[in-house]
Amino acid sequence: MGLTLPNLKLLAAAENNFSGNFPTSITNASGLEILDLSQNKVAGQVPANLGDLTNLQLLNLAVNFFGNNSTGDLDFIASVTNCSNLRILSLSYNNFGGNIPRVVANLSNQLTALYLGGNQLSGTIPEGFGHLVKLYILALEENSLSGLIPRDFGKLQNLQLLSLHYNELSGQIISTLCNATALYYLELSFNQFEGDNIFDNVLMNCQNLQYLNISQNNFTGIISPHFLQTHSSLMYIKIGENSFSGSLPPEVGKLIHLVDFNVSHNQLVGDIPISLADCSDLANLFMQANFFQGTIPPNLASLKSIQQLDLSSNNLTGPIPRELEKLQFLSYLNLSYNDIEGEIPNTGVFRNASQISLTGNNKLCGGIPELEFPPCPVIKGKNRGKLKVIILLSIVLPATLLVLGALLLYFLVYHKGERRMVAGFSSMPPRIDELLRLSYHELVHATSGFSPENLIGSGNFGAVYKGRLEKHGNKLVAVKVLDLQKNGASKSFKAECKALRNIRHRNLVSIVSYCSSIDSKGDECKALIYEFMENGNLDLWLHPSETTDQATSSRSLNLLQKLNIAIDVASALQYLHDHCEAEIVHCDLKPSNILLDNDLVAHVGDFGLARLLPKPVNTSSEQRTSSTIAIKGSIGYAAPEYGMGHAASTQGDVYSYGILLLEMITGRRPTDDIFVGDLDLHNYVNGALHERVPEIVDPLLLSEGRDENNRITHGEKTINGGREIDCIISLLKIGLKCSARLPNDRMHMNEVVRRLHLIKDVFLGVRVHQENVEA
Known part of the structure; x- marks a missing residue:
């Protein structure tokens, strides 16, 4: 191509199904200015003489299978430093491995956007990025980068978007990061960053922030009132799963453009500020797993755009505000594990038991029957004859207590045998x-x-x-x-x-x-x-061809439905592992034990092998090993350590979940006949990741994006094969991480749930995705 078209200036072949290797002859088209091969299936190494294209302004190789996850995959960048006019370089979502070469610092000083996310890069981020003074987008997310953020990041004064999430970065954030006063998108989640009072010490100068995500790190300190008061441009604040303390300042009401607000899983205390109601654009509010107290502010009902509200696992009291019934877009409400009381409303979101959770509030009553709360007592004439009631109680109550005491003694003495008749329930x-x-x-x-x-x-x-x-x-x-x-x-x-x-x-x-x-x-x-459950178990849907029932043999699930089911099952395990009085280990997670209701919402069942693990920590390894040596689970899904006599553990459930997720995406059981010798489902997927993913994926998942009649639309964008394959690869990565052979190498279910929600948001086009590199 390069030989026959020497005067070519633009080659745009993105979003097709081109495969094979990079067309090396293209380097002969020395006048080429734009080369876009993104979102194809091109593989192998990038030519080391790519720098012969000295007029290149845009190079986009994103979302392909370039690289071999090995050292030297990015050596070609050394030649690209000859491209003095290069403005956009995107190498994201490939299979590039090794370290980021230091020669990146020698790229064109005209470079405005650099995308390296979604690869297998490791090691530290080298110094030198500060030389790229015109850089306004830097995306290094979803790699295995470690160490500190280089100090010369503070020299990137034109930076607008910085994405470092899903790495292994640590240490404190450099105080000069916000020298880039135009920075509006900062994504640092799922790392090991630390530091006290990051809002005042680091983020205060980021005056134009709109998107801030520092969740799943080790930050401490308070949420600064002054920061909230001076950053009214913020639309997304996600600081969950850190160790922030203190109260949530009333200045949060100054964030009038706020859409998503997540402060969950911290150590925040005090009342929920009523000023939250001033954030009129708020759609998602997550405040669960803190120490908030007091009542739920009724004026939260003025959040007309609210769709998801989670106040669970706090110390809230008082009634459920009836005003919440009026929120017509509210589709998820979780008030579980508080101390709220009184009558449950029964209109609005409260009409659908699948959209609300009120578990762990023993003083609630009423509501729709599906919630299974006791009926509320009928009280008539509240204000009439109060004095008579008080007098009557003062006389009757002592006598009543005496009678009840006698009855209790009788019950204990004469009915012990009768209680024992219900075997298995007497101590419950x-x-x-x-x-x-x-x-x-x-x-x-x-x-x-x-x-x-x-x-x-x-x-x-x-x-x-x-x-x-x-x-x-x-x-x-x-x-x-x-x-x-x-x-x-x-x-x-x-x-x-x-x-x-x-x-x-x-x-x-x-x-x-x-x-x-x-x-x-x-x-x-x-x-x-x-x-x-009308829709049976998940096994019937994953392997419909194995049944003789015509009603089920034609069943199939699309990618979004499988993603929702994966989130449902992960949420159930997260609850069992972290939100019960004792850790509950299911021990037999597999498709046949996952049931689907009319709406294809997944419900985990069959706890016949379940184990309750009380949470004191002084149990010796020998005691734990011998205590559950009989656990077997199901072949293919049981964690390998169970076969060596190890005790039941939450990591064992995580392994089963990983295998389940791989089965859902590939359509292959872990006991499939092709798995012989050392080849199992985990190794089968791991060997094909990136390079041969379409070959191992359930064909129904890949075909749906091309079926005009079955496309899923979000706004005006159609979800097609490009976003589809991204989602599939991300799900396979989670499945592989969860099914790691060593328990300590597996993910925690909290992290799994978070990642799945992120994947779903990207799939539906809710989140910014760095694969779009057009200026």
């Missing part, structure tokens, strides 16, 4: 004891005599039947009947009861009832009754 808290208890004959009637037509699944310890409770509103249920003749079935029943007795989450299967009775033959019968 009221949560599961107070469930509707069904008899064996009621289960027989509900399942038409355990008819084979109602059999919907079977497992290691029993079978699951579809049933209908006619006496209880014709409710459809799934009845899990334990086969107590099988070794471990009774232990499994107790484990599931113990795990489920106190937990409730929108992505966990809800237990409706239980049965501990005698069957028609006089044998013991134990069963658990769950909410029925």
